[in-house]
Amino acid sequence: MSPTHEELTEQLIRLIDIRLLDPLEILVDGHAAIDPLRAIVRERARSWATTIVSGDDRAAVRVAMRAISTLYPGDGPFDPPLDWWRSPLGQAVARRVGHPNAESVSYAVAGAMLGITRQGVHDLASRDKLTRHPEGGVLSASVRDRLLKEGTRRA
Template sequence: MTETGPLAQQLMSIMSNRLLDPLEILLDDPVTDLRERCERAAEAWAARLHGPEANYAIASIVGALYPGDEAFDPPADWWRTPLGQVVLLRVGFPGREAVSYALAGAMLGVTRQGVHDLVTRDKLARHPDGGVTVTSIRERIQLRGHPR
């Protein structure tokens, strides 16, 4: 499996669930050609997310796959997915400087108590308004040697 494998699989899964499956139902016809194009696009987008165009690719993907008038606010477990980890490493949490201890724990794959311990030991930075800074979470993940 390539470096982009899990990420491309997640992108394809999202496109399938939100675009292709509903089209197959509405058109009452398989969308095989479109599915193949989406698979190639998912690989290409995954490669962009690991390259120098990552920030632009993240903005494009988040805008297209998670549309809405509300601020981008995925569920906590999303941050442990391949796409969530790339977004976190490349841009942090768009529109937020800090997150709750619980969300920081989800991002890092540790408990809320684990985050509290990391803050106490100055391994994560407490935000003046509460919670943990997204920057310190990103730095912690990079220190653990997470693949970019």
């Protein structure tokens, strides 16, 4: 099931509050200037969610990647836990981007992206419904394509 626009909007707002605005509010000792930022974030999050869920592919990928790089900074590659793929943002990213920085994903990650078990991924790969990667796992693009083509449980 695809995430709804509202679910994605609310998750983006929550993540930005927790990861960016709350720490900034602490840093500036509760300065009132943070409140207008929260209003801007609410407005923009609706626009971002619309683009990710129903915008053209290039714009959706650009917005999704910008959100991921801002909300999940790190020195290494983006490697979210399996349950992240069940979130509205994870579902939308799986559908629009695939895995943001991996050509192939493990059966466990592919299962999380698709909302099925590793065994289910193995069965799909065995029936050539997902493309195996020569070095193991399956191609991230084949997971994304399956989500788009068949409208499976995960978005």
